[in-house]
Amino acid sequence: MKLKKLFIVMMLLVLILAACSNNNSSSDAAEEEDLDNLTDSGLPIVEEPIELDIFAGKAPATADDWNDVLIWNEYEEMTNINVNWDMVPHEGLSEKRNLALASGDLPDAFHSALIPVPDIFKYGQQGTFIPLNDLIEEHAPNFKRILEEYPEVEKAITFPDGNIYSFPLIYDPEFSALRISEGPWVREDWLEALNMDVPETTDEFYEYLKAVKEGNPSGDEGMEEIPFGAQSINGLVTYLKGSFGIGNKGMDHRFIDLDSDGELVRFYPASDNYKEMLEYIHKLYDEGLIEENIFSISPEQFYANAGEGVYGSTYNHSPAELFPGEHRDSYTGGLTLEGPHGDKAFTGISFPSSTTGFVITSQNENPAATARWMDYFYSDEGAELFFMGIEGETFEKTEDGEYEYVEEIRDNPDGLTLDQAVAQYLTWPGGQYPGILMEDYFKGAEGTESSKEAAEKLEPDFIEEVWPSFTYTEEENNTMTSVGADIEKYVTEMTDQFISGQTPLSEWDTYVETLENMGLEQYMEIQQDAYERYLSN
Amino acid sequence: MAKNPARAISMNSRLDKFKKNVLLNWRLYVFLLPAILYFTIFHYIPMYGVQIAFKDFYATEGITGSPWAGFEHFSRFFDSYYFWRLIKNTIILSLYQLILFPLPIIFALMLNELKNGPFKKWSQTLTYAPHFMSVVVIVGMLVAFLDPITGIINHVITSLGGSSISFLTSPEWFRHIFVWSGQWQTLGWGTIIYLAALSGVNPELHEAAKMDGASRIQRILHINIPAILPTIVVLFILNIGSFMAIGFEKVLLMQNNLNAETSDIIQTFVYQTGLLEGQYSFAAAIGLFDSVINLTLLVIVNQIARKTSENSLW
Numbered sequence: 001m002k003l004k005k006l007f008i009v010m011m012l013l014v015l016i017l018a019a020c021s022n023n024n025s026s027s028d029a030a031e032e033e034d035l036d037n038l039t040d041s042g043l044p045i046v047e048e049p050i051e052l053d054i055f056a057g058k059a060p061a062t063a064d065d066w067n068d069v070l071i072w073n074e075y076e077e078m079t080n081i082n083v084n085w086d087m088v089p090h091e092g093l094s095e096k097r098n099l100a101l102a103s104g105d106l107p108d109a110f111h112s113a114l115i116p117v118p119d120i121f122k123y124g125q126q127g128t129f130i131p132l133n134d135l136i137e138e139h140a141p142n143f144k145r146i147l148e149e150y151p152e153v154e155k156a157i158t159f160p161d162g163n164i165y166s167f168p169l170i171y172d173p174e175f176s177a178l179r180i181s182e183g184p185w186v187r188e189d190w191l192e193a194l195n196m197d198v199p200e201t202t203d204e205f206y207e208y209l210k211a212v213k214e215g216n217p218s219g220d221e222g223m224e225e226i227p228f229g230a231q232s233i234n235g236l237v238t239y240l241k242g243s244f245g246i247g248n249k250g251m252d253h254r255f256i257d258l259d260s261d262g263e264l265v266r267f268y269p270a271s272d273n274y275k276e277m278l279e280y281i282h283k284l285y286d287e288g289l290i291e292e293n294i295f296s297i298s299p300e301q302f303y304a305n306a307g308e309g310v311y312g313s314t315y316n317h318s319p320a321e322l323f324p325g326e327h328r329d330s331y332t333g334g335l336t337l338e339g340p341h342g343d344k345a346f347t348g349i350s351f352p353s354s355t356t357g358f359v360i361t362s363q364n365e366n367p368a369a370t371a372r373w374m375d376y377f378y379s380d381e382g383a384e385l386f387f388m389g390i391e392g393e394t395f396e397k398t399e400d401g402e403y404e405y406v407e408e409i410r411d412n413p414d415g416l417t418l419d420q421a422v423a424q425y426l427t428w429p430g431g432q433y434p435g436i437l438m439e440d441y442f443k444g445a446e447g448t449e450s451s452k453e454a455a456e457k458l459e460p461d462f463i464e465e466v467w468p469s470f471t472y473t474e475e476e477n478n479t480m481t482s483v484g485a486d487i488e489k490y491v492t493e494m495t496d497q498f499i500s501g502q503t504p505l506s507e508w509d510t511y512v513e514t515l516e517n518m519g520l521e522q523y524m525e526i527q528q529d530a531y532e533r534y535l536s537n
Numbered sequence: 538m539a540k541n542p543a544r545a546i547s548m549n550s551r552l553d554k555f556k557k558n559v560l561l562n563w564r565l566y567v568f569l570l571p572a573i574l575y576f577t578i579f580h581y582i583p584m585y586g587v588q589i590a591f592k593d594f595y596a597t598e599g600i601t602g603s604p605w606a607g608f609e610h611f612s613r614f615f616d617s618y619y620f621w622r623l624i625k626n627t628i629i630l631s632l633y634q635l636i637l638f639p640l641p642i643i644f645a646l647m648l649n650e651l652k653n654g655p656f657k658k659w660s661q662t663l664t665y666a667p668h669f670m671s672v673v674v675i676v677g678m679l680v681a682f683l684d685p686i687t688g689i690i691n692h693v694i695t696s697l698g699g700s701s702i703s704f705l706t707s708p709e710w711f712r713h714i715f716v717w718s719g720q721w722q723t724l725g726w727g728t729i730i731y732l733a734a735l736s737g738v739n740p741e742l743h744e745a746a747k748m749d750g751a752s753r754i755q756r757i758l759h760i761n762i763p764a765i766l767p768t769i770v771v772l773f774i775l776n777i778g779s780f781m782a783i784g785f786e787k788v789l790l791m792q793n794n795l796n797a798e799t800s801d802i803i804q805t806f807v808y809q810t811g812l813l814e815g816q817y818s819f820a821a822a823i824g825l826f827d828s829v830i831n832l833t834l835l836v837i838v839n840q841i842a843r844k845t846s847e848n849s850l851w
Contacts (some may be wrong), residue, residue, distance in 0.1 A: 098815040104599065119815060196554045224686075292685050296705045296793045396796045481816060486618045496794035500706065 024337045034366045041141075044080040045372045051082045055100060055107040057114050058087040059430020069341030071389060081373050086306060088113075104471050108364040109374075115166075115356045115470045124165040125474055129359045130367060131163035140375035142382070146170060153353045155537040166359035167374050167434045171350075175439040176462070177455035178446040181350045184239050185454070186313045187327075189258045190217035190225075199301030201338040202243050202280060209289040211382065212312035228284065229291035229314040231302050233499060236281060236290070238348040242463065243339030243528055244277040247347040250466035255488060256527050257354060267520060271492045276340070278498045278505060285499055290497030294518045295496055320450040321417075333454025336461035346461045351468040357434030362376045369463050377435040387428055387441035394425045403441060406534040419444065470530035483519040490518065538781075590821040603818075610822035615804025619801065631780050638776060640720060641727030646726060646757055649735045651701060651790045676790040679718055680705065705796035715800075719784070730772065733766040769810045770848040778835035779828050799823060802829055 012142040038045045056066060059095055076082050086107060088096045099108065099111050101123060105529075123129045124403050133394070135267065136144055147154040171178050186198060186208065194217050199205040202238050209227035211217070230236060241247035246268040247258045259266040266398050268274055284290050291297065291305075306319070307312065307328030316322065319331040338344040358374050378380040388395040388403050396407050404410070405422070412421040419429040427433070439447070448453075472480055494511055497503040503511075559566055575711035585600070590610060592603040644664075651657040667675075677764035682688050685705040691701040704710045738761060746756050751762060792800045803823060811820020835850075 094813045094815075099810060101815065102594070102817060116814075122815075126598075284683075293703060293706070295795045296680070296703075354593065481810075482613050482617070483815060484817075485810070485814070490618065493794045493797050502795055502796055503705075514618075 021479045025153045034368050043078045046369050050078045053107040054109045054111050056111040057093045058089045061419050062430035106361040106363045109360050111358050117355050119158045120165050129165045135371040139371040141374050142378040157355045157472045160473045168353045168355050168392045169357045170436045171352040172438045173352040176450045183454050186334050188332040189330045193217040197483050200335050225288040226291050226310045229311040230315045233294050242345035242347040243337045244273045248274045248463050251350045252469045265531050274416040275508050279497045284375050318451040333457045345463050346458045352468045383441050390425050423529050458495035476526045487518050575758045589818050590825045594818045610819045614823050623803050645728035645731035654770050667722040668726035708796045708798035711796045711799045734768040738764045767848040774850050777838045780834050781831050
């Protein structure tokens with residue numbers, strides 16, 4: 001009896017082992033197939049055509065279905081790889097992406113899917129996303145060259161376990177208009193009417209806003225000028241941080257920067273500088289110098305107001321490109337403001353790469369080919385294809401070697417804007433794609449003359465060092481998503497409340513105390529560790 | 538020892554009775570089958586997924602393969618800084634809605650007193666109409682009407698000499714706006730069941746009361762209300778059962794940093810931490826906590842109703 005049972009158990013074990021080894025050999029075979037099918041280098045990438053299912057985030061500005069867009073059809077012919085794009089609009093992107101990841105029914109890769117950095121690491125650790133280090137070494141020569149050229153990018157995209165899980169978007173670090181993305185703008189004709197110069201200090205900025213409100217610079221008695229208006233208050237906060245000596249490590253860190261002694265990470269929303277800045281902004285809001293419903297305004301309403309030309313200043317992408325109406329060309333780029341204590345820096349710049357972009361999942365049977373497919377966009381020709389398209393069809397070279405879209409795109413007969421016209425052929429409008437973005441090939445809103453001019457004005461005051469988003473270990477991440485999320489939510493809420501006056505600034509001490517009770521110390525320990533790990537990466 | 542065989546016999550005979558009953562009325566049981574299947578497949582079987590509230594959910598491991606975490610997610614929620622605020626906001630908002638429970642009843646009684654004619658038809662159609670509007674449209678209307686500068690409400694206030702109020706960013710206004718706009722939307726629709734119950738009232742009762750000299754109010758109080766009381770009680774119990782479930786899309790659409798003080802409720806918190814940040818276990822734990830409260834309330838209220846009146850769900 002016992003023997004019989006033992007025998008059955010043994011048989012079962014053998015079966016299981018056999019099943020396992022079977023599995024292994026089949027995945028080995030798949031890997032070999034993947035490698036066998038690859039060409040030696042360049043294009044096409046594979047001998048026998050293969051198919052990839054890619055999940056892609058669809059920004060409002062980009063084409064509805066990338067399966068029908070010129071660039072991907074062209075690239076399919078060049079590579080022998082046919083991509084089936086699964087487009088998910090931005091409104092439901094987080095849910096759809098998380099559900100796809102949770103259900104285990106994975107695409108071969110995620111493209112432009114705005115995956116938050118902690119998630120990349122989480123799913124990398126769980127094995128859903130595969131580590132790319134070896135693939136980059138062997139199959140991504142262009143990307144490898146860039147990492148060698150910009151070691152800080154490699155630092156930024158390497159996770160605490162030493163792995164790279166995503167192909168990032170890299171910005172040309174010299175391309176300042178793109179690194180600021182949004183910036184301050186003031187009405188040039190109103191400055192003239194008021195006999196003022198572009199404000200250079202926080203006091204002058206206040207004077208200008210005040211004059212706009214009281215001086216009726218538009219000359220239109222019926223118009224109620226709004227001195228400052230934007231889609232949210234965050235832009236103004238970003239603009240003013242540098243004038244109060246905070247936020248000195250850039251936009252990727254909305255809550256921490258480096259202390260003045262240069263060693264410790266500082267939680268600046270609890271600093272006196274932050275309080276002083278809030279006092280200043282509250283004064284503006286209180287005196288009606290800021291759009292009253294800035295805390296609940298919808299983008300449509302903002303652009304409708306902008307079209308009527310009521311805003312005396314704003315913080316946005318170039319109004320000349322985005323505002324409707326006749327007044328859009330009346331804006332000129334603002335200057336970095338000098339604060340009450342002589343602080344002057346422009347902090348609204350991002351690290352020249354964003355880690356999220358393109359990840360390969362564990363269900364991908366052709367990881368090497370997929371890596372090669374992505375790698376092409378880190379080369380000059382790839383960037384040209386991605387941003388300009390095909391010579392003769394979508395762009396032409398001018399006599400002095402500059403790139404220019406064909407006339408049908410530049411000056412569309414159907415009245416489409418540049419972005420809209422481009423979106424019929426290419427997929428970069430909307431942003432958040434993986435690849436490398438170089439000034440020569442980029443003609444988006446940030447690449448226009450008005451944006452470049454405005455960026456040049458701010459460039460001398462750029463902060464010196466910009467931190468990338470830090471990466472956290474799994475344990476740290478657990479704290480960051482619980483204690484950290486609560487703290488960040490609290491700061492975000494309270495910032496708005498202090499500015500609007502809903503909570504008076506006399507309650508500042510209670511605010512700081514609450515932050516400490518919420519576990520600020522623990523939060524800062526993690527940030528400090530993450531910072532030191534970043535330094536030593 | 539002597540009792541057991543007796544019980545076995547009664548059990549047996551009960552089972553026999555049941556079998557006989559089924560054989561006799563098998564057609565009716567066939568009708569019941571789709572409903573049973575529906576609830577089993579879509580409501581009971583998915584319940585095995587509730588276990589992710591007690592696990593650290595890893596997508597690659599699946600629901601059953603993920604490691605157990607015990608009550609970690611629950612204690613994290615209870616320890617969260619926002620716990621009491623979420624509970625408070627959710628309960629106050631629910632209570633506020635519950636207090637207005639009699640409104641559709643009153644409205645139905647009023648409609649019932651109207652003579653059948655164009656005026657009654659019109660008022661019914663007019664009050665039903667908002668029910669068919671999407672929440673997004675309703676919130677869009679609220680934003681447009683309540684805008685501090687361009688909104689019609691504030692125009693009226695300022696033209697009467699008041700100063701404009703930013704309704705949408707004031708925590709003290711959020712609950713009123715949410716609840717009363719909800720009432721506006723559902724009032725008419727909510728009367729349908731009561732009107733149906735009222736149409737079943739025997740007209741002879743009214744005639745007899747009239748003969749005895751009862752006034753209209755008296756007839757409503759002593760005939761109509763007692764007649765629809767069972768309906769009221771059942772609907773009230775059902776309402777309690779979804780006590781903690783507030784229309785979350787609307788709250789989310791109306792929420793901003795300035796009114797979060799009162800507009801942050803459990804459901805929006807679950808949405809933000811669960812779906813948007815992909816913390817399924819945590820969100821499932823909060824959701825489960827929510828359901829347990831709902832179920833407990835339902836049982837308690839049903840128990841009370843059964844003790845105090847003859848009407849209850851079971």
